[in-house]
Amino acid sequence: MKNFEYTLDMWDVKGQIRAKRALEIAAAGGHNIIMIGAPGSGKSMLAKRLTGILPPMSESEIIETTKIYSIAGELSERVPIIINRPFRDPHHTSTTSSIIGGGRTPKPGEISLANNGVLFLDEFTEFDRVVIESLREPLEEKRISITRSLGKMEFPAKLIFIAACNPCV
Structure with missing residues (x-):
């Protein structure tokens, strides 16, 4: 399967040699990364x-990712299947349940929607402390369990986590 949409390319970035190298290492090893720098520095x-x-998704990754988007109600006629690695960029005012998942009938949150892709939290220090603390276990375990009165749901959370923030002044 080929993607004909334009994707942002690292070749567009001029300079930033060390930052690009750090991202290459993170991509190659599936490592999480935090970038700290002044506003406008390119984070x-x-x-x-x-x-x-990142390498193209395998057939099993495409199926797994598409299932998650289907459960979340994020598929449409225009996008009936997810063939590109997801990039999720929730706002720092997002709630814990929107990031982790939940609701009366548990639905996947941003952490599962980023499965097989990237979860980017910009202005990381502005996120609620509970949201930040709730990321620890899913990032370690590569899955998220949500328990509600109607039952327990488990969603995958295999992703690369990127946090970005400005240094304290």
Whole structure:
């Protein structure tokens, strides 16, 4: 399967040799990364290009990712299947359940929607402490369990996590 949409490319980035190398290492090893730098220094620009240097998804990854998007109600006639690695970029005002998942009938959150791709939290220090703390276990276990009165759901969370923030002044 080929993607004919334009994807952001690392070749568009001029300079930033060390930052690009750090992202290449993170991509190659599936490592999480935090970028700290002044506003306008290119943290978000670089993060958005990480999926462009990851390998294409395998057939099983495409099926797994599409199932998650289907459960979440994120598929449409225009996008009936997910063939590109997801890049999720929730706002720092997002709730814990929107990031982790939940609801009366548990639905996948951003952490599962980023499965097989990238979860980018820009302005990381602005996220609620509970949201930040709730990321630890899913990032370690590569899955998220949500228990509600109607039952327990488990969703995958195999992703590369990128956080970006400005240094304290």
